[in-house]
Amino acid sequence: MPLPLFRPVPIPTLVWLRVAMGLLGGGDILGNGIYYHWYLDDFAGYTFRYYGFEWVHPLPEPLLSLYFIVGFLLGLAVALGWRFRITAPLFALFFSYLFLLEKAHYLNHAYLFTWLAWLLALTPAWREFSLDVRRNPGERRTEVPAWTVLLFPTLMGVVYFFGGIAKINADWLLEASPLHAWLQRRADIPLLGPLFALKPTAYVMAWGGMLLDLTAAFLLLHRRLRWVALGFLVFFHATNHLIFQIGIFPYLSMVLTSLFFAPDWPRRAIHRLAGFGIPAEKLGWARTQVRRWVVQWQGRVGRAPESPASQASSLWQGHPRYRPLVTAGLALIIGLHLFLPLRHWLFPSDVNWTEEGHRYSWRMMLRSKQGHGHYLLVDRTTGAEEIVQPRDSLTTKQYRKMTTHPDMILQYAHHLRDLRAAAGQDLAIYPRFRVSLNGGPRHTFLDRAADLSTIHWQWWGAKDWVLPEGETAQD
Incomplete structure (x- = not known):
């Protein structure tokens, strides 16, 4: 049989x-x-x-x-x-x-x-x-x-x-x-x-x-x-x-x-x-x-x-x-699809805020996040400062998604770093982003003192440059 x-x-x-x-x-x-x-x-x-x-x-x-x-x-x-x-x-x-x-x-x-x-x-x-x-x-x-x-x-x-x-x-x-x-x-x-x-x-x-x-x-x-x-x-x-x-x-x-x-x-x-x-x-x-x-x-x-x-x-x-x-x-396919929706428990953070473990987990139409912000670029040689508005070079959908996802904010910071490095500049890049979750107050999303140009993406482990929800942004 x-x-x-x-x-x-x-x-x-x-x-x-x-x-x-x-x-x-x-x-x-x-x-x-x-x-x-x-x-x-x-x-x-x-x-x-x-x-x-x-x-x-x-x-x-x-x-x-x-x-x-x-x-x-x-x-x-x-x-x-x-x-x-x-x-x-x-x-x-x-x-x-x-x-x-x-x-x-x-x-x-x-x-x-x-x-x-x-x-x-x-x-x-x-x-x-x-x-x-x-x-x-x-x-x-x-x-x-x-x-x-x-x-x-x-x-x-x-x-x-x-x-x-x-x-x-x-x-x-x-x-x-x-x-x-x-x-x-x-x-x-x-x-x-x-x-x-x-x-x-x-x-x-x-x-x-x-x-x-x-x-x-x-x-x-x-x-x-x-x-x-x-x-x-x-x-x-x-x-x-x-x-x-x-x-x-x-x-x-x-x-x-x-x-x-x-x-x-x-x-x-x-x-x-x-x-x-x-x-x-x-x-x-x-x-x-x-x-x-x-x-x-x-x-x-x-x-x-x-x-x-x-x-x-x-x-x-x-x-x-x-x-x-x-x-x-x-068994491998089913096991993978049972693990991925649970993996956010391996991170010491709220998945709705930090996005750690959100993708591939069937968290569908579950939360509303609005974010906006820019980057502060500091020339390491001269100390000159410059503000870069990502909305000026991204599509509306890209900007809306990026401002609420740490990995995308980091990716675009690396993109800016590489563009300026090709032009001979050595820059530190600091994030200035604020996010509101489910209609709540705006909070600082990323550590303003974190130089994103030197940070590498981690697949696992806490990311200390992503702040917990609760720190209200200052204008």
Whole structure:
């Protein structure tokens, strides 16, 4: 009897995931190109890069424009299952490049999608309802190893649960902050706007969001309660989309949520849609393929025999020789995603203030920070002082993000140091930044006596140049 991770399960949900991710990811790449590159031209100047990936730079024109177009086409290729074993890894690579291109654009859903894209490329999602199978019917499969399907809802369950854990704090639950401020900004929405402006609405949504996030994955695992959970989640994500306009995340979340249902639910849905009595020949190849797919699942035709090439390509998925390797890889992936949301406890600071452990931890739409400031540059040779306003050379989004993130303030200080060093200047760079958390008073963010030009970024350990919240800035 095969182990639970390697038992065969129907392939339809994996096909559904492939189609949805290809369309959503390809659209996201093109959308970023249209808005940030062609409209705002945000990649023409300085870009904040992730530590460890400083080598990622915007491509020169016309390669950058071509990247956005090709990335969109790769998404379509993945959705259609065309040359999947080539296009899927390329699609994951292209999306990873978009994610790494600008740290100021960090979004939880982009980080999640990057993981999902690489994991999807490791699955046999092209084995059904794809152009690859149309070209070579002998590679069609109706079943896949269970882990290739279960991994994706598991990751979504982690996102839900830790998103709920992060909401268990005084500002969110006792003050409904900053949710009330965000809702008030949407008070002009027809019908719902006046309701959003009420303080009790913020409390209901704050507590409801926390409880739903904590219980969503568990409710979805219950056969009778999952429909109740689905209804709440549809309302939850629709409301988030209406209020926050957070791109593809609500759609991606619902796609991943649907994977908690029986693996063959898309097959049954398509079977119902295909039963309207319309002649297949009038609807072209797509309808014919759908009907052929349904007939296969109903067992009216036998499964095509595996070719030697197909057998070789699927050995690592289910062959006993490779099962320990696959199991270890899955344990490592899940373990990493359980550790990252908890790592902020290793730092002696408030994660909402210092940002230590905030990224990659599903702390989504949780706090509101506003900051502003500048750098004081002192020539070590002459003692001459100069004030540099970063807002003069950064985009609005870059400046807004940088002023509340110590790592980005440090990065830009090093950028200034290197620019001036190339011109023959030896400068000390001192921060002058003030930050407000969740509508509170402004406080000094960084030690004003810290020379950022000499400080190196630490992955672990307390950063004494980042001050604790509570020191009110002096004008």
